[in-house]
């Protein structure tokens with residue numbers, strides 16, 4: 001609890017799913033919160049609930065972080081309120097599923113804007129302030145998808161590879177500065193992540209968002225640079241890419257994802273894939 005009590009944590013993507021679980025777990029450990037997502041009403045519902053249950057301060061800010069001015073609008077609002085952020089949890093994330101050439105270009109670009117650009121911009125502005133104070137922390141939510149290329153989630157996995165590489169480098173740059181940076185790599189987690197797609201998650205292989213959130217915060221409190229808050233087998237999958245040739249790993253991942261039907265999956269607002277040779 002000590003790592004969080006009395007601090008202010010900003011959680012992006014806190015209106016549902018893993019972000020909501022991070023918010024609830026941080027509040028349980030005594031942190032005040034700033035909750036961010038696009039859906040203001042959902043954020044307010046989560047905030048009311050958390051205030052009632054844990055008695056911490058909770059503010060909300062509805063902002064589209066994939067918009068070009070999203071991160072700067074959020075920072076301007078924090079400044080207007082005089083809000084100092086001790087812990088930034090860059091959790092908001094999105095991605096397409098299915099063959100890349102059949103996916104909507106806008107959705108792929110938006111996932112890069114959200115998973116990469118907004119994460120980097122918020123880290124830069126709030127990280128500089130933390131470094132100037134000599135204290136603070138940043139948790140970037142990556143994925144086990146970061147550790148190998150993922151046919152049929154090609155752009156999404158690439159954004160998570162960015163999160164992994166960027167976070168590890170920054171953690172090293174800031175080592176000893178009083179500011180800590182960690183990447184969390186959940187495996188399949190029971191959230192609405194695939195809700196806008198035809199893909200589904202097998203409940204037998206998913207973790208609960210509550211458990212993933214608690215394990216992430218435990219790992220951060222212990223000083224980890226990378227956290228693997230899913231089941232052990234998910235961590236084991238991240239070793240395969242370090243041991244085998246990259247082509248072998250990519251082909252095997254492609255085979256597995258075809259077995260899961262991801263080669264036929266698509267976003268609900270894009271048509272099913274035409275037959276390809």
Ligand SMILES: NC(=O)c1ccc[n+]([C@@H]2O[C@H](COP(=O)([O-])OP(=O)(O)OC[C@H]3O[C@@H](n4cnc5c(N)ncnc54)[C@H](OP(=O)(O)O)[C@@H]3O)[C@@H](O)[C@H]2O)c1
Nearest residue numbers: 013015017018037038039065066093143188189191192193
């Ligand atoms: N679920 C999994 O299996 C899994 C596995 C590994 C990693 N992850 C990662 O975990 C993180 C959370 O995902 P999740 O599974 O909880 O997904 P989710 O249930 O779809 O929640 C995504 C959250 O991000 C917010 N969001 C989406 N687009 C946004 C935008 N443009 N601006 C601001 N907020 C936005 C959503 O709220 P609004 O729609 O209201 O904006 C929501 O609060 C992501 O980074 C994801 O990549 C998930």
